[in-house]
Amino acid sequence: MSVIVRNPEGQIKLYSKGADTILFEKLHPSNKDLLSLTSDHLSEFAGEGLRTLAIAYRVLDDKYFKVWQEMLEDANAATTERDERISGLYEEIERDLMLLGATAVEDKLQEGVIETVTSLSLANIKIWILTGDKQETAINIGYACNVLTDAMEAVFVITGNTALEVRQELRKAKENLFGQNTSFSNGHVLNESKQQLELDSGAEEAVTGEYALVINGHS
Template sequence: MTPIKNTEKVGFSYNQLADPKFAFYDHSLVEAVKLSDVPTHRFFWLLSLCHTVMPEERRKPHYFFSCMSGNLVYQVQSPDEGALITAARNFGFVFQARTLETITVVEMGETKIYKLLAILDFNNVSFLFLFLVVRSPEGDLTLYCKGADTILYELLHSSCDSLKEETTEHLNEFAGEGLRTLVVAYKNLDEDYFQDWIRRHHEASTALEGWEDKLSELYEDIGKGLMLLGATATEDKLQDRVPQSIETLAKAHIKIWVLTGDKQETAVNIGYSCNLLNEDMEDVFIIEGSTSDDVLNELRNARKKMKPESFLDSDEINIQFEKSSKKQKFYLMSKQMGSAHIGVGISGQEGMQAILSSDDFFAQFHYLQHLLLVHGRWSYIRMCKFLKYFFYKNFAFTLVHFWYGFFSGFSAQIVYDEWFIMIPK
């Protein structure tokens, strides 16, 4: 949060485990925490419980981002989780320990142990970032969930409509500033229903066929009727010299694609901040369809506009807009623009997936500029000279043996010694 001029910083003297470097200026939120406001406390309960963070006292291992506050070190797989768990800690909801079956949280100085009953990390079927069911020390069953607003909004209870409208306004404001947003929600569960759901979950997870679709249906079923708590927004800073590097690569007529799961406003804002988009661009198209048919038509029109001379309606006849064909539609459109042959990952704080999927990787994005425009150019020149030399050498070598065949009766006898072909010159 940007500090307001002449506003005093909030004191966290009530929380002995707060980070002394943490600066916050919204006194109303802190007062709500002190007054034990139930929605506010439940919001921070969710942040302290709904995550995959591991607390440790030792130093961070390689390839993991460490979020350290006081003497407790959080090992997280992304800075977003680190920011949210640290925020909950500073407000008095300290995630302290985790086992396979329990989560320990210090809530306003009181230690509580929650029993972990079910957990679903982010996957390509549900598109929920995280979903878990815990039993509180008082015995209450609660489902906590955080994820994209486009998915969670479809699961909300009708009583959340007014809060949903207000939250949407905040999300649009956050996205316009280039912040990464998440929606958080919860649901109280009935004991009998949950036991039946656990049984069906076990059957689906052990099924030999179609287990992904069955699990997706189960998570959608238990998620119906969620109660909206609010939203979070975190800043995703670019690495140094990223805008300058992208601008230079664009001047070299190198095609650049950016795939993101952020809101459209966030993606556009980041696109301008990193010089991927600029005011001089013409014919910028944005896919805004709300149905499968609308998106399909917009992609078809965009592809036709890129290269109308190579567009064939016959390519689209048998394509149905399903999960597999979405990838096929995007592949067809990207093929018009040119496909990549070598994948280079960036080992940033969220770069593990890119590293695992790439052919090579390095630490900073701006290294790519030197790799392509300097070493890439040198490699291209070396390869051209080598191929040119290799072609003429083999042509001369083969032509001599061809003529010699008339004198040797085509007996495969060679003119030169075998080692001659290995000599560069």
């Protein structure tokens, strides 16, 4: 999310906040040193279960901003491809940002969350958490609300950056479920194709114990 303001000195500035994975892609190349330091801080914060955001800014030239504002007004009034034009203009202005730093806040679970998750688990309901938080934060939240527990046999984390890497990590996780490095286990087949990697119903029933799967957003 971004806001554009004019400060008391008359400068026009754009301030932008968001997930580090998104905001860091919009930074000016000169941010390299601060980017490395901020990434370390974000990892520390996320490891403590805190919710994080990165913050950056850009000084806008008056003439550039005036032209951009007129184009935005035209896009808002457009009858065709309105959303695409507006999105493109924001992509244009949210670039070459200068990193300010990062924030971290504690977001405690609401009352009754742990008890609700426990009841759902006892009813054999599979639970998925979808979050935009960093992986470390998501895992900490998972443990905090008992979706993940120390009693589990294993927690598999998928972090592949390509389809091939993701398939390889999924394959390895499923091989670990059966304790052997083959495509067959107890007469059940691990079905693989370029599009999918899945257990047949019989193989799924053959798995004993509790396991969890964490899939990174880029995967």
